[in-house]
Amino acid sequence: MQNNVLDYLNDIVRVKPDKTAFADPRRVMTFAQVYGQSRAIATFLHRKGIEKQPVVVFMGKSPEEITAFFGVIAAGNFYVPIDEEMPSVRIDLILENVKAGMLICDASTEQAARQLRFQGEIVLYEDACGGDVDEEALQKIYDRAIDTDPVYIVFTSGSTGVPKGVAACHRSVIDYIEQLSEVMGFDENTVFGNQTPLYFDACLKELYPTLKFGATTWLIPRELFTLPVKLVEFLNEHKINTICWVVSALTMVSAFETFRTVTPQYLRNIAFGSEVFPLKQFRKWREALPQAKFTNLYGPTEGTGMCCYYRVERELQDGEPIPIGRPFKNTEILLLNEKDERAAAGEEGEICIRGTSLTLGYYNDFERTRQAFVQNPLNTAYPEMIYRTGDIGRLNEQGELVFVSRKDYQIKHMGHRIELGEIEANVNLLEPVKIAGCAYDEGKGRIMLYYVGEISEKELAEALKDRLPRYMMPNRITRLEKMPFTANGKIDRAALRSGVSQEWKGR
Amino acid sequence: MERKVREMEELLEILEDLHPEVDFTTCDRLIDDKILDSFDIVSVIAEINERFDVAITAEKITPENFNSAKALYALIQKLEDGE
Numbered sequence: 001m002q003n004n005v006l007d008y009l010n011d012i013v014r015v016k017p018d019k020t021a022f023a024d025p026r027r028v029m030t031f032a033q034v035y036g037q038s039r040a041i042a043t044f045l046h047r048k049g050i051e052k053q054p055v056v057v058f059m060g061k062s063p064e065e066i067t068a069f070f071g072v073i074a075a076g077n078f079y080v081p082i083d084e085e086m087p088s089v090r091i092d093l094i095l096e097n098v099k100a101g102m103l104i105c106d107a108s109t110e111q112a113a114r115q116l117r118f119q120g121e122i123v124l125y126e127d128a129c130g131g132d133v134d135e136e137a138l139q140k141i142y143d144r145a146i147d148t149d150p151v152y153i154v155f156t157s158g159s160t161g162v163p164k165g166v167a168a169c170h171r172s173v174i175d176y177i178e179q180l181s182e183v184m185g186f187d188e189n190t191v192f193g194n195q196t197p198l199y200f201d202a203c204l205k206e207l208y209p210t211l212k213f214g215a216t217t218w219l220i221p222r223e224l225f226t227l228p229v230k231l232v233e234f235l236n237e238h239k240i241n242t243i244c245w246v247v248s249a250l251t252m253v254s255a256f257e258t259f260r261t262v263t264p265q266y267l268r269n270i271a272f273g274s275e276v277f278p279l280k281q282f283r284k285w286r287e288a289l290p291q292a293k294f295t296n297l298y299g300p301t302e303g304t305g306m307c308c309y310y311r312v313e314r315e316l317q318d319g320e321p322i323p324i325g326r327p328f329k330n331t332e333i334l335l336l337n338e339k340d341e342r343a344a345a346g347e348e349g350e351i352c353i354r355g356t357s358l359t360l361g362y363y364n365d366f367e368r369t370r371q372a373f374v375q376n377p378l379n380t381a382y383p384e385m386i387y388r389t390g391d392i393g394r395l396n397e398q399g400e401l402v403f404v405s406r407k408d409y410q411i412k413h414m415g416h417r418i419e420l421g422e423i424e425a426n427v428n429l430l431e432p433v434k435i436a437g438c439a440y441d442e443g444k445g446r447i448m449l450y451y452v453g454e455i456s457e458k459e460l461a462e463a464l465k466d467r468l469p470r471y472m473m474p475n476r477i478t479r480l481e482k483m484p485f486t487a488n489g490k491i492d493r494a495a496l497r498s499g500v501s502q503e504w505k506g507r
Numbered sequence: 508m509e510r511k512v513r514e515m516e517e518l519l520e521i522l523e524d525l526h527p528e529v530d531f532t533t534c535d536r537l538i539d540d541k542i543l544d545s546f547d548i549v550s551v552i553a554e555i556n557e558r559f560d561v562a563i564t565a566e567k568i569t570p571e572n573f574n575s576a577k578a579l580y581a582l583i584q585k586l587e588d589g590e
Contacts, residue, residue: 222541223538223541225544225545226538226543226544226545226547226548226568226573227538227568227569227570228565228568229565229566229568229569248545248546248549249545251549252545252548252549253565255549255552256552256563256564256565256568257564257565258564258565260564260565261564261565261566414545414546444550445546446550457527458527458528461526461527461528462528465528470544475525475546475550476524477527
């Protein structure tokens with residue numbers, strides 16, 4: 001039985017050594033190159049005595065970065081991807097949490113890496129992959145591996161201002177990749193066009209199926225997602241037939257009549273998720289590509305990746321949200337009402353996940369793990385974990401799962417999962433700020449920040465850039481004379497959301 | 508002439524709302540330096556559409572047209588004249 005995600009790579013390299021595995025406009029890497037360089041990196045780590053530890057990978061998004069991930073795993077470790085897009089304060093919080101002994105960087109990130117608060121050793125990718133391979137040592141590490149060992153830690157927004165590191169193990173990743181591949185119908189002819197960053201779980205959809213089937217993944221340069229015509233030309237140039245993008249990237253293409261100028265020639269398999277796809281935009285895609293399959297995917301990072309899918313086949317009514325659909329095989333969705341019982345037909349309940357796809361929990365954070373990963377309340381006979389997503393859902397008349405709302409102040413913005421509390425916590429840390437409150441304008445997709453304090457809106461934006469990743473930056477910042485509060489003394493988010501009246505702005 | 512000044516100010520206002528920390532009167536590498544991301548582009552075009560009553564379509568979304576406020580205003584004028 002497969003118990004290691006690298007079995008995919010070890011098997012495919014014998015079958016298709018010379019096929020392109022991962023590529024971007026600067027570099028194309030075959031399966032043999034990915035295998036060889038990852039084994040050299042693993043040997044390097046082994047000789048440094050690094051095993052069963054987190055290893056930080058801080059590189060420019062590239063085929064080499066992916067190869068570094070596999071090298072970390074082959075040495076019996078788990079990778080922690082960080083990225084230049086993350087502000088340094090956030091990176092330091094991550095480093096503090098994982099306490100890694102080794103960081104792999106490249107020429108583009110070396111300078112930034114050396115300025116981090118990092119206690120361990122920093123090594124360049126090219127130095128780590130330049131040596132020989134100790135086959136015997138790597139085989140022994142492989143033989144010792146257990147499928148509940150971690151593969152990676154990725155960090156997601158935390159409402160206290162400290163991000164949470166979700167650790168996933170081999171078993172949950174394998175389960176996810178097997179079920180996703182079946183649902184999506186990936187095969188050896190699949191050519192992926194990757195949009196999502198490598199420092200979230202979203203990129204698992206491309207990385208591991210590429211190994212499993214001997215498919216190919218093109219990493220699409222980020223700037224093309226501001227230039228829709230060039231983006232579609234890129235898809236055509238590389239004969240990309242499969243994309244799993246966030247909704248905002250798809251909308252970027254359809255909203256500006258791109259399809260009148262250029263149409264994707266090879267695209268046949270389109271998955272989207274993480275947020276609601278406006279029906280108007282979805283219909284433009286379907287009209288442009290009537291032969292393509294469209295699949296809505298849903299799932300939190302804590303469930304490894306996606307855990308539910310909906311193939312859009314029937315005609316959707318105006319105003320009807322695209323359903324989340326049903327769980328992957330080997331995963332169950334429990335809809336639990338406020339009494340922790342199964343929600344009745346049509347009744348709303350919290351979406352909870354049961355199955356092998358559950359990750360290990362939050363790294364070095366038992367307290368927050370215990371709050372979200374809990375004993376299944378429907379099982380009083382033996383220990384069984386479920387993950388409480390905090391998402392509220394219900395079953396529609398067709399028995400399909402539909403997302404309704406959140407239990408808390410988590411939002412989805414540009415495909416990213418964001419705790420408004422994390423933004424507020426970071427604003428409140430700034431000396432001149434007395435109090436800050438955030439609201440999300442769903443219609444316009446804007447994060448609105450309101451604050452009271454002796455600092456201008458411009459200075460505040462400048463200061464926040466060092467603390468928050470770009471996607472968390474408020475889209476509107478407004479200084480108030482006083483903050484609206486509810487009767488029981490909490491920030492009145494409803495008042496903020498409806499646009500604060502002049503009364504609060506003062507002057 | 509007066510109208511041009513007013514419209515340019517309005518455009519600058521749209522851009523500064525998105526990025527109060529950027530000096531849009533001088534910056535001419537908004538796309539090249541990745542200052543504007545896809546969210547910004549979508550927002551800017553929606554605002555322009557609303558306030559200037561011109562529709563910017565995909566083939567006009569190029570680095571040349573979006574690298575500076577000046578270039579973007581030139582595009583708006585061209586679209587206004589074309590209608």
